[in-house]
Amino acid sequence: MKTIGVLTSGGDAPGMNAAIRAVVRPGCECGMKVYGINNGYRGLIEDDLQELNIRSVSDIIHRGGTMLHTARCLEFKEEEGMQKAIDTCKKYGIEGIVVIGGDGSFRGARDLSLRGIPCIGVPGTIDNDIVSSDYTIGYDTCLNTIMQMVDRIRDTVESHSRCMVIEVMGNRCGDLTLNSGIAVGATAIVIPEISSDVEKHVIERINRTIKTGKKHFLIMVAEGIGGVAELAKKIQNECGVEARSIVLGHVQRGGSPSARDRVTASLMGYEAVELLKQGIGNRVVVMKDDKIVNYDIYEALNMERQVNSQIYKIAHEISI
Numbered sequence: 008m009k010t011i012g013v014l015t016s017g018g019d020a021p022g023m024n025a026a027i028r029a030v031v032r033p034g035c036e037c038g039m040k041v042y043g044i045n046n047g048y049r050g051l052i053e054d055d056l057q058e059l060n061i062r063s064v065s066d067i068i069h070r071g072g073t074m075l076h077t078a079r080c081l082e083f084k085e086e087e088g089m090q091k092a093i094d095t096c097k098k099y100g101i102e103g104i105v106v107i108g109g110d111g112s113f114r115g116a117r118d119l120s121l122r123g124i125p126c127i128g129v130p131g132t133i134d135n136d137i138v139s140s141d142y143t144i145g146y147d148t149c150l151n152t153i154m155q156m157v158d159r160i161r162d163t164v165e166s167h168s169r170c171m172v173i174e175v176m177g178n179r180c181g182d183l184t185l186n187s188g189i190a191v192g193a194t195a196i197v198i199p200e201i202s203s204d205v206e207k208h209v210i211e212r213i214n215r216t217i218k219t220g221k222k223h224f225l226i227m228v229a230e231g232i233g234g235v236a237e238l239a240k241k242i243q244n245e246c247g248v249e250a251r252s253i254v255l256g257h258v259q260r261g262g263s264p265s266a267r268d269r270v271t272a273s274l275m276g277y278e279a280v281e282l283l284k285q286g287i288g289n290r291v292v293v294m295k296d297d298k299i300v301n302y303d304i305y306e307a308l309n310m311e312r313q314v315n316s317q318i319y320k321i322a323h324e325i326s327i
């Protein structure tokens with residue numbers, strides 16, 4: 008391929024910039040023309056792109072967010088929007104695209120591939136919810152951000168002998184909640200994958216922990232469950248402990264990417280452009296057993312998520 012594009016789509020994630028950089032530089036170095044497509048698929052529909060060179064991606068490796076901006080673009084799901092996107096690719100001679108985003112973005116990539124524009128998906132989302140990949144770019148940074156924020160919350164919760172019910176991002180995936188819950192020693196963790204009788208479960212755990220002499224409690228709840236204010240009220244009424252709630256919100260998305268995210272993003276971006284260089288499309292670059300591999304995009308989107316209930320069990324046994 009002589010001309011390729013790169014875009015970031017869906018939710019932004021720290022490390023997306025490192026992935027863009029790792030696509031652009033090897034692409035340019037081997038003589039390809041590389042276009043940065045702005046605002047995800049919307050940039051293709053609205054003809055909003057820029058040619059990038061090796062210096063265009065200087066000084067971005069340490070920055071959160073994405074220099075290409077991102078968007079959720081509903082028009083792209085319609086045939087008319089898709090056709091406009093294909094017309095833009097033809098106009099610029101774009102023969103292949105690296106799509107950095109989540110499973111939704113991969114579905115868009117699959118649809119573009121079906122219409123003759125080969126795409127390579129690179130998993131970029133803080134949620135770690137891409138079924139085909141053990142790891143997604145941005146997850147480690149986000150996990151550390153949550154841990155640091157909850158450590159601060161813990162200081163005040165401990166001083167006042169309170170309970171704090173904390174809502175954590177993650178869409179329908181509980182990985183951020185589960186692993187941050189382990190990292191902060193949460194008394195209870197509530198995730199969508201294992202979520203029967205939430206209130207009863209949390210109240211039982213707090214009451215049991217009170218008997219061991221504990222006076223302050225951190226309860227981590229995934230956004231896919233929600234209802235943290237109501238849960239805090241219930242805890243206050245039924246456990247006799249002052250309880251508050253907090254939604255950590257968008258602060259979880261930002262910040263300078265961790266070393267793990269920069270390195271993983273760099274390796275994945277590089278692999279994606281290597282595939283396009285060889286004329287290979289319709290793949291996703293993923294992490295499997297600590298190795299970077301690639302799968303067929305259709306197969307990747309049909310994989311089923313495995314829940315690690317052993318980790319959930321361990322989390323509860325050690326956080327009493």
Ligand code: ADP
Nearest residue numbers: 017018079080083084108109110111112114115
């Ligand atoms: P993520 O990529 O983080 O999962 P979304 O699910 O919001 O985020 O998807 C990002 C974008 O990908 C959407 O706004 C849309 O442009 C495109 N997209 C999502 N699902 C599809 C689909 N089924 N077909 C075509 N495009 C899609």
